[in-house]
Amino acid sequence: MSIVKVIEVIAESEKSWDDAAKNAIKEASKSIKNIKSIYVENMEAKVDDNKIIKYRINAKISFVLKKR
Template sequence: MSMLKVIEVLAQSDKSWDDAAKNAIADASKSVRNIKSIYIKNMEATVENGTIAMYRINAKISFLLDE
């Protein structure tokens, strides 16, 4: 039987929430193998001078444990 583990991460981007999610996966991939999914729990943004300056996400990443 396969087992998955879930970690919670925070990531950000100055482009979009989609890019923040990609950054989360890219950074997690540096230390975690077999990533299977990402679940975005929360999205927020900082605003400067009336425009979005930074997109931020709180996400759960699941990965397959080695057997």
């Protein structure tokens, strides 16, 4: 039997929301193995001088815990 754990993360990018999601996976994978999915719950952007300067996401990352 496999157990799936879910963590909630916040990530950002200066390029796009897609890149912010990729950054979330990249950073999470430094300490978590067996990542299976990411669910983006919320997106927001920081605006300066009428231009988007940062794309931000709140996401849930799911991964499988290894059996002992």
